[in-house]
Amino acid sequence: MVDPQIGVLALQGDFAAHLSVLESCGYRRSPVRSCLDLDQVDALIIPGGESTTMLKMIDRYEMREALVKRIRNGMPVFGTCAGAIILADRVSDGEMALGTWDLQVERNAYGRQSESFEADIKVRGLDETVRGIFIRAPIIVDAGGAEVMATFADRPVLVRNNTMLAATFHPELLGEARIHRWFVENLCAGKE
Amino acid sequence: MIERGTARVKRGLAEMLKGGVIMDVTTADEARIAEEAGACAVMALERVPSDIRRDGGVARMCDPNKVSEIMAAVTIPVMAKARIGHFAEAQILQSLGVDFIDESEVLTPADESFHIDKWNFTVPFVCGATNLGEALRRIGEGAAMIRSKGEAGTGNVVEAVRHLRSITDEIRRLSVLPSEQLMTQAKNLGAPFELVKEVAETGRLPVVLFCAGGVSTPADASLVLQLGAEGVFVGSGIFKSEQPARMARAVVEATTYFNDPDVLAKVSRGLGEPMRGVDLRDVPADKLLATRGW
Numbered sequence: 497m498v499d500p501q502i503g504v505l506a507l508q509g510d511f512a513a514h515l516s517v518l519e520s521c522g523y524r525r526s527p528v529r530s531c532l533d534l535d536q537v538d539a540l541i542i543p544g545g546e547s548t549t550m551l552k553m554i555d556r557y558e559m560r561e562a563l564v565k566r567i568r569n570g571m572p573v574f575g576t577c578a579g580a581i582i583l584a585d586r587v588s589d590g591e592m593a594l595g596t597w598d599l600q601v602e603r604n605a606y607g608r609q610s611e612s613f614e615a616d617i618k619v620r621g622l623d624e625t626v627r628g629i630f631i632r633a634p635i636i637v638d639a640g641g642a643e644v645m646a647t648f649a650d651r652p653v654l655v656r657n658n659t660m661l662a663a664t665f666h667p668e669l670l671g672e673a674r675i676h677r678w679f680v681e682n683l684c685a686g687k688e
Numbered sequence: 689m690i691e692r693g694t695a696r697v698k699r700g701l702a703e704m705l706k707g708g709v710i711m712d713v714t715t716a717d718e719a720r721i722a723e724e725a726g727a728c729a730v731m732a733l734e735r736v737p738s739d740i741r742r743d744g745g746v747a748r749m750c751d752p753n754k755v756s757e758i759m760a761a762v763t764i765p766v767m768a769k770a771r772i773g774h775f776a777e778a779q780i781l782q783s784l785g786v787d788f789i790d791e792s793e794v795l796t797p798a799d800e801s802f803h804i805d806k807w808n809f810t811v812p813f814v815c816g817a818t819n820l821g822e823a824l825r826r827i828g829e830g831a832a833m834i835r836s837k838g839e840a841g842t843g844n845v846v847e848a849v850r851h852l853r854s855i856t857d858e859i860r861r862l863s864v865l866p867s868e869q870l871m872t873q874a875k876n877l878g879a880p881f882e883l884v885k886e887v888a889e890t891g892r893l894p895v896v897l898f899c900a901g902g903v904s905t906p907a908d909a910s911l912v913l914q915l916g917a918e919g920v921f922v923g924s925g926i927f928k929s930e931q932p933a934r935m936a937r938a939v940v941e942a943t944t945y946f947n948d949p950d951v952l953a954k955v956s957r958g959l960g961e962p963m964r965g966v967d968l969r970d971v972p973a974d975k976l977l978a979t980r981g982w
Binding site: 506507508509510511512513529544545546548549552553556577578589603604607608609610611612613614615616629630631632666669670 | 689690691692693694696697700701703704705706707708723725726727728729759763764765782785786787788810811812940941943944945948
């Protein structure tokens with residue numbers, strides 16, 4: 497995959513921010529709202545937003561099976577915040593996420609919006625810190641065998657497992673492109 | 689270093705609500721119905737706008753008991769309304785831990801000269817606007833999200849369209865003006881120059897723009913999203929319709945697929961009676977809510 501087509505799940509949430517980060521990098525990109533759209537992409541970003549809302553739309557528009565299958569077959573996927581929850585197989589309040597990743601996640605784990613925050617995050621492989629925006633963010637309680645690429649307050653906030661990447665914060669909100677670039681160059685390269 | 693309540697953190701939550709529907713609810717049961725339908729947030733209030741319009745009297749902040757019950761009933765963000773200028777109500781709502789405060793013309797204004805100084809709060813605020821100048825004044829006061837006002841409780845989308853078009857037309861106009869005209873525009877709009885300059889450069893508001901006030905069917909939601917809204921508030925339109933759960937779900941789906949007429953046709957079928965609604969020509973000028981605030 498020399499020039500992969502990156503899809504952004506566009507059912508609800510900040511998908512437009514992800515698309516504009518991809519645009520700033522010059523990557524091919526498209527919104528994904530159906531199985532048909534999903535067939536056209538080589539990799540997928542699941543954005544921030546309300547995981548409850550997105551999962552309901554995934555089920556109503558019969559995308560669950562196709563998503564699970566593509567991800568299990570190695571389609572590179574990057575989830576931010578709600579997107580990380582959607583990939584997980586154990587979610588605190590029993591939410592039926594896709595379960596494609598052996599991750600245990602607690603929703604809104606820092607508290608309500610009054611506890612939302614921003615902080616500098618040191619990411620493995622990047623020289624300068626990333627400003628992490630955490631909005632009613634989840635906590636990864638158990639990352640299983642995943643590689644932890646960044647932590648905050650001793651909790652993993654950016655993890656990677658083979659072709660899957662998950663962040664509990666929102667690099668896309670500030671137009672931060674380094675993590676997206678890392679995803680495309682390292683996880684999407686060399687795929688069929 | 690951790691920072692809470694920054695403009696980026698406040699505006700960030702609004703970004704997460706995009707492409708979604710925020711529904712007015714008056715009980716924990718209604719909140720659960722809204723969440724089940726796929727709402728991205730709920731607005732806790734004592735009475736929906738059409739009842740406020742019918743009942744008259746002074747409309748105030750919701751009882752904290754009710755706000756807490758609704759917060760306990762759902763996992764999606766919970767918003768609540770404070771009266772325009774009533775910073776004490778806003779302090780109470782912040783202390784309750786609501787995720788967003790709507791400084792709303794739907795409630796009876798508490799101050800006829802000044803809106804709340806929203807920079808003083810860590811909780812984000814959404815405010816209504818009928819035009820770009822009003823939107824930028826609210827953002828200047830610290831609003832982290834704007835909704836076009838429309839005319840709440842009417843079930844009539846005509847004012848929502850008017851206000852949304854006014855905001856987006858003025859943004860488009862600014863974006864083609866030569867820089868020497870921007871100060872005069874700031875004066876004409878009654879808006880902070882720095883914000884006028886920012887809008888002219890980026891071609892968009894610095895915060896998320898939703899549409900409110902009269903959206904009551906899936907087609908209404910599609911219309912305002914096609915006109916540039918990034919999501920919708922639905923007040924009386926859901927729980928004053930014949931089948932609230934179905935209407936709620938249909939409006940959510942119409943908001944995601946606002947550009948897909950086939951989906952819109954499908955979700956619009958057999959929803960029963962929408963809320964009855966009123967013709968704006970039958971509403972006397974002193975009963976209009978959108979003229980509250982400035």
